[in-house]
Amino acid sequence: MAESVLVTRNLTKKYGPATVVNNVNLNIEKGQIYGLVGRNGAGKTTIIRMVTAQTVPTEGELSLFGATEPGALGKMRARTGAMVEIPSFYPYLTAKENLEYYRIQRGIPGKGCVDEVLRLVDLKKAGGKKFKTFSLGMKQRLGLALALMDRPDFLLLDEPINGLDPEGIVELRNLLLDLNRERETTILISSHILSELENLATHYGFIDNGRMLEQISAKALKEKCRACLELAVDSAPAAARALEQGLGVRDYEVLPDNIIRLYCHLDEPARVTQLLVENGVALRSIEQKGANLEDYFLSLIGGVRHD
Amino acid sequence: MINYMRAEFYKAFHRKYTYGFLLVVLLCEALLVAGWAFTNANGNDVDFASGAGILCLMMGVGLYCTLLTGDMVFSDQYKFNTLKNEVSYGLPRARIYLGKLIVSCVTALVLCVIILCAYVGMCWVVLPHGTGVAETMRQIGYCILVALPVWLGAQALVLMFYFLLKSSTVAAFIFMGVIIAVPEIIKLLSALVNPIFQYVYMVLLTTPLDLAPNNFGDMGLLGLSWAVGAGWFAATTLVGLIFFRKREIS
Numbered sequence: 152m153a154e155s156v157l158v159t160r161n162l163t164k165k166y167g168p169a170t171v172v173n174n175v176n177l178n179i180e181k182g183q184i185y186g187l188v189g190r191n192g193a194g195k196t197t198i199i200r201m202v203t204a205q206t207v208p209t210e211g212e213l214s215l216f217g218a219t220e221p222g223a224l225g226k227m228r229a230r231t232g233a234m235v236e237i238p239s240f241y242p243y244l245t246a247k248e249n250l251e252y253y254r255i256q257r258g259i260p261g262k263g264c265v266d267e268v269l270r271l272v273d274l275k276k277a278g279g280k281k282f283k284t285f286s287l288g289m290k291q292r293l294g295l296a297l298a299l300m301d302r303p304d305f306l307l308l309d310e311p312i313n314g315l316d317p318e319g320i321v322e323l324r325n326l327l328l329d330l331n332r333e334r335e336t337t338i339l340i341s342s343h344i345l346s347e348l349e350n351l352a353t354h355y356g357f358i359d360n361g362r363m364l365e366q367i368s369a370k371a372l373k374e375k376c377r378a379c380l381e382l383a384v385d386s387a388p389a390a391a392r393a394l395e396q397g398l399g400v401r402d403y404e405v406l407p408d409n410i411i412r413l414y415c416h417l418d419e420p421a422r423v424t425q426l427l428v429e430n431g432v433a434l435r436s437i438e439q440k441g442a443n444l445e446d447y448f449l450s451l452i453g454g455v456r457h458d
Numbered sequence: 459m460i461n462y463m464r465a466e467f468y469k470a471f472h473r474k475y476t477y478g479f480l481l482v483v484l485l486c487e488a489l490l491v492a493g494w495a496f497t498n499a500n501g502n503d504v505d506f507a508s509g510a511g512i513l514c515l516m517m518g519v520g521l522y523c524t525l526l527t528g529d530m531v532f533s534d535q536y537k538f539n540t541l542k543n544e545v546s547y548g549l550p551r552a553r554i555y556l557g558k559l560i561v562s563c564v565t566a567l568v569l570c571v572i573i574l575c576a577y578v579g580m581c582w583v584v585l586p587h588g589t590g591v592a593e594t595m596r597q598i599g600y601c602i603l604v605a606l607p608v609w610l611g612a613q614a615l616v617l618m619f620y621f622l623l624k625s626s627t628v629a630a631f632i633f634m635g636v637i638i639a640v641p642e643i644i645k646l647l648s649a650l651v652n653p654i655f656q657y658v659y660m661v662l663l664t665t666p667l668d669l670a671p672n673n674f675g676d677m678g679l680l681g682l683s684w685a686v687g688a689g690w691f692a693a694t695t696l697v698g699l700i701f702f703r704k705r706e707i708s
């Protein structure tokens with residue numbers, strides 16, 4: 152069984168009467184790239200802020216690398232790297248000085264790691280510039296450099312794509328994939344740019360209004376979102392028999408309410424319809440289905456909201 | 459803790475602010491001494507004892523300087539949102555609080571030594587040495603001994619305000635209120651309401667500094683200043699630590 156990196160039990164955060172995170176149970180295992188998906192204000196950042204000790208949970212438990220006690224949790228946080236919201240540094244220090252300050256503070260041996268992470272995030276040339284002169288994209292890169300400086304086992308990234316140009320997004324994606332592959336870095340990444348997560352995540356957690364709606368692996372999600380013909384018929388067994396005998400179909404599944412999902416012959420709906428009719432099966436509807444991450448998320452939260 | 463303090467020193471001494479502050483104070487001192495030299499050239503008679511001795515009356519300025527030395531180290535952490543980088547790495551909040559407090563005290567002491575030595579040195583070089591040089595140095599030494607614990611108490615008070623209040627400006631205003639307005643209010647209360655407020659007045663940070671110039675060599679006053687300084691230091695640090703422990707870092 153893989154080592155659990157982050158486990159939360161009924162994690163809850165309330166601000167006055169408002170419950171921002173509501174009984175969230177998370178389980179992130181070593182080596183996963185966990186995409187936390189939700190709209191703005193869904194509670195993604197608050198979860199990350201609780202994990203990174205920026206705010207104290209109102210209720211619930213949090214375990215990091217198996218540690219739950221405050222002292223031990225603190226020590227385990229030293230194995231993490233985090234970038235939460237917009238990266239913050241001292242504006243009057245240069246990028247290099249800022250990183251050097253945190254290197255000394257964290258007791259990371261050797262000055263070389265500062266240059267190494269600056270090179271890794273493509274800020275080597277801007278290392279001597281003051282932070283206050285940085286663009287949002289450069290700030291994001293520097294925030295990532297700080298998160299990576301101590302070679303973390305667990306990386307927490309809150310909306311890391313914000314402010315990056317298309318080239319930067321590709322570089323970040325490749326960097327995260329490399330870290331995950333080469334160093335086995337576990338990554339928790341929150342984003343509302345779902346197309347980007349689709350390229351990265353091995354697991355997803357869908358959150359809305361502070362509640363965890365579903366946790367699912369990318370593989371299972373792909374399976375769920377697979378393109379198919381969805382047939383609503385009067386008798387699923389009769390339809391299945393007709394499909395097997397008439398088309399030699401094996402790749403289908405029967406759902407409740409006499410619904411059949413057919414994963415082949417997707418471009419032959421007329422032929423399927425004709426076959427069913429010929430075999431005396433009444434077809435109530437036939438629909439081409441298949442979803443991407445965005446469609447799936449929207450179906451989970453009940454469609455697009457305009458509140 | 460050592461790493462944390464080393465980092466804070468690195469930051470404090472990589473700021474123009476620190477050197478700018480020091481430069482401005484040294485320039486002011488130089489102007490003051492030059493002014494005396496100018497008046498001496500025009501028939502006045504300001505000697506080393508009078509020029510350097512004025513330090514004893516200016517110990518209160520050190521209380522206000524703690525605002526700046528505190529700011530050099532605390533560095534508007536809430537404005538720049540940099541505390542999140544520290545807590546998210548698992549640094550205990552007590553270490554963050556105490557680390558900054560110790561570094562701000564040490565920074566204040568280093569700057570204080572430079573500022574005082576520079577002033578006395580300039581007076582020594584520029585002003586004539588009449589009689590009473592040794593007595594002046596003793597008086598300055600006594601006043602510094604009285605002021606030192608009070609300054610450290612004030613430094614702890616400043617840090618508490620910086621840690622507990624979101625705005626450094628508001629923190630500075632409240633600190634000024636405690637230093638300037640509270641002693642006057644207590645004086646009024648002891649005169650108009652109840653003499654018992656005199657006891658409250660005795661434990662204020664400003665009191666030992668007010669009394670020192672007229673009580674050179676008074677060991678009782680020296681003991682009071684250390685007790686007052688230590689009391690403020692301990693109490694404000696405790697309050698700061700308790701409230702910072704669960705403070706929201708946004």
